[in-house]
Amino acid sequence: MHSTICLANRGEHLMHSILIATNNKGKVKEIKALLEGTGILLLTPADLGISLEVAEDGQTYAENASKKATAFAQASGMIALGDDSGLEVDALGGQPGLHSHRFCPIPNANDADRRNYLLEQLGDKPRPWKAHFRATVAIALPSGMVKIVEGQCEGEIIPDERGSNGFGYDPIFLIPMLRLTMAELEMDEKNKLSHRARAIQNAIPILKEVLGL
Numbered sequence: 267m268h269s270t271i272c273l274a275n276r277g278e279h280l281m282h283s284i285l286i287a288t289n290n291k292g293k294v295k296e297i298k299a300l301l302e303g304t305g306i307l308l309l310t311p312a313d314l315g316i317s318l319e320v321a322e323d324g325q326t327y328a329e330n331a332s333k334k335a336t337a338f339a340q341a342s343g344m345i346a347l348g349d350d351s352g353l354e355v356d357a358l359g360g361q362p363g364l365h366s367h368r369f370c371p372i373p374n375a376n377d378a379d380r381r382n383y384l385l386e387q388l389g390d391k392p393r394p395w396k397a398h399f400r401a402t403v404a405i406a407l408p409s410g411m412v413k414i415v416e417g418q419c420e421g422e423i424i425p426d427e428r429g430s431n432g433f434g435y436d437p438i439f440l441i442p443m444l445r446l447t448m449a450e451l452e453m454d455e456k457n458k459l460s461h462r463a464r465a466i467q468n469a470i471p472i473l474k475e476v477l478g479l
Contacts, residue, residue, distance in 0.1 A: 417464025
């Protein structure tokens with residue numbers, strides 16, 4: 267495809283590239299930082315001129331991550347990395363979980379709407395509001411082969427937002443041992459302990475193997 271040729275002409279090594287199956291800028295930024303120094307080049311769908319919507323209607327994080335990775339691998343002919351993640355709050359029976367992004371009933375809800383709605387649901391529950399972030403990463407090859415890895419981060423939900431880094435529920439997710447929210451962490455700190463960081467770290471050996479690095 268033409269965009270691939272352009273990338274090659276810029277001297278980038280497509281043979282050591284993977285395609286990330288998302289256009290979420292926050293995720294792209296985190297994963298690029300996590301892959302820095304590995305020799306793996308991360309491309310986005312926009313880099314290749316790919317526009318693709320994949321329904322996240324699986325019954326597990328692994329199903330959703332696999333669906334996204336497989337769809338983008340087949341559309342691009344490249345190795346693709348898809349992820350699905352969620353916030354699971356003990357006091358809500360594990361909700362919002364798989365539906366973390368669609369938990370808020372407000373049409374076209376943004377991250378702030380979702381945080382406010384979550385706090386509304388927790389309003390009459392005793393604290394601490396124990397919770398954990400869970401991430402599942404799927405690595406899909408154009409051949410159809412898929413490998414799955416996971417990561418998790420323990421914490422609790424707090425009623426007041428703190429920090430301006432991160433996205434999603436990060437400003438109200440406190441990491442008890444640090445007494446900081448996920449949104450108060452610098453990128454290098456977050457990439458040592460976040461759920462997505464742990465999943466990507468588990469994925470790196472697999473990526474290097476399939477890329478021949």
